[in-house]
Amino acid sequence: MQDAWSTYLAERAATQRHSGRWRRRRTHRANDRRCDFAGNDYLGLAGDPRLAEAQAEGARRYGAGARASHLVSGHLKVHEVLEQRLAALTGRPAALLFSTGYMANLGTLQALCDSNTRVFQDRLNHASLIDGARLAGARSRRFHHGDLEDLDRLLTRTPGDGRRLVVSDGVFSMDGDVADIDGLAAASARHGAWLMIDDAHGLGVLGEQGDGCVGHAHGIEQVPVLVGTLGKALGSAGAFVAGSERLIEHLIQFSRPYVYTTAQPPGVAAATLKALELLEAEPERRDRLRTLIRRFRTEATTLGLPLAASPTPIQPLVLGDSQQVMTWAAWLAERGLSVGAIREPTVPPGQARLRITLSAAHTDADLDTLLEALAACEAQDALMSRKASP
Incomplete structure (x- = not known):
């Protein structure tokens, strides 16, 4: 006889299979990568032996793991240097490392927003952005994809009291189109809102220096909150948030996914530093x-x-x-x-x-x-x- 949990799991699995949405993992061999047109290794850095050697050297120097969270004893020199390099790449005063892009988005929105915050999101935003606003308990509205008029309409109809945050992907992960950063920034400024851009798929690919669709082209006044990931074009793993020193200090104090997570393995940080070096040199x-x-x-x-x-x-x-x-x-x-x-x-x-x-x-x-x-x-x-x- 099945208990309630077993019944629940079986029913959800049956529904997923019947709807044609059942997902399967496929195990790839190391030499399968050449004909991989599914991954996000846009610059071909993930398999570069120089990153592998940098990661190994980082592990030899600091250990395989960071041993603790950043706020206990896990914040190492290699993390500090990487944050400084990421801030410089994006033209921001400061940056903060997270273990994954999902955590960076959840942690940022959870720390910035509450039930008194109004969040305006593009309908095609990544799931982590949607989930982050839900986690924060923020009141969210979603504007039609890339539709600045719809965004402006929603901002106009929303009462002016309280904080407002406009959130968008930089490059949309399923469509590959690029957000109108100038238009989003202008709409946000007209209505006293901050703009948050997740440039996961633009960083390393777009921009004159590989600094993404935001980077140096859009200052901190236009895009106060910038998120980037390290496991796509940069070929390693993890993510970061870049912005003002006040924003970064706020996240250090109040972002639960940051406060309560073991710091990124130091070897991974060392590999990312090598990737940033190659981004500039090649x-x-x-x-x-x-x-x-x-x-x-x-x-x-x-x-x-x-x-x-x-x-x-x-x-x-x-x-x-x-x-x-x-x-x-x-x-x-x-x-x-x-x-x-x-x-x-x-x-x-x-x-x-x-x-x-x-x-x-x-x-x-x-x-x-x-x-x-x-x-x-x-x-x-x-x-x-x-x-x-x-």
Whole structure:
């Protein structure tokens, strides 16, 4: 006889399977990475042996783990130097390390917001931003994606008392489009709101120095709260918040995910420092990535693939139907290609897609293989449709 918890777990699993949303993990071997078009290693740094050696040296010097939280005894010199380098990269006075991007967003919103705060979020914001506002108990409104008029309308209709925070992704992780930072900053300023940007997918890729879609191009007056992650273009792990010294001190005092978490392993911090060094020393990585993006978009368009508009390494093929997405992903996997198969609830109904991501580590031959495989998927799909027609 099942108890209440066993029944609950079984029912949730059955519902998830029946809806076609069941998720499966796939174990990848170390040598599988060359044809990985699903990850976020945009600059090809995750597999760079110089990062691996820096991480090993950091572990040898400081130990495998930090041993405690930053506020106890876990804040090491390597963490301090990394925070200073991240602040300099983004043009901010200070930065604060977090163990993950999810924790950075949760911790920032929880520390800044309460039930008297009004938060205005883009409808396509990352789940961590939505969850952070919920955790804080803030009153949230969501404006239509990229719609500054809708944001302005919501800000105008909301009573003027209390703190206001406008929150947006910098690069939207499922669509690859870039937020209008200037427009968001202007709307926020008109209504006395702060602007918080999560530049997880722009950092290292966009900007003249790889400083993202915010960075030095938008000062602290325009974007007071800037979040970035280290496990994507920088190839390591963790995240940070950059802003004024007063903001960072506030997070140190009041951000529960920061206060109550063991500090980032020092080897990871050392690897990130090496990644920042390479980001500056090897701008050709960004040049190579831009070349791949242009070529992929040109040839995918020629093939007639349903490519969404995106100037970034995130290149979605919006097929619409979840089963079709899973079928195409399986066909690609048979050819040794890994792509993201994205369905509800990660994207809205009818917006299921293959999330293809490009990396500076991809060769021209890799891209040829991908394009040939996508053309074969399209042809196979058309053939099956003809056979199914009466």
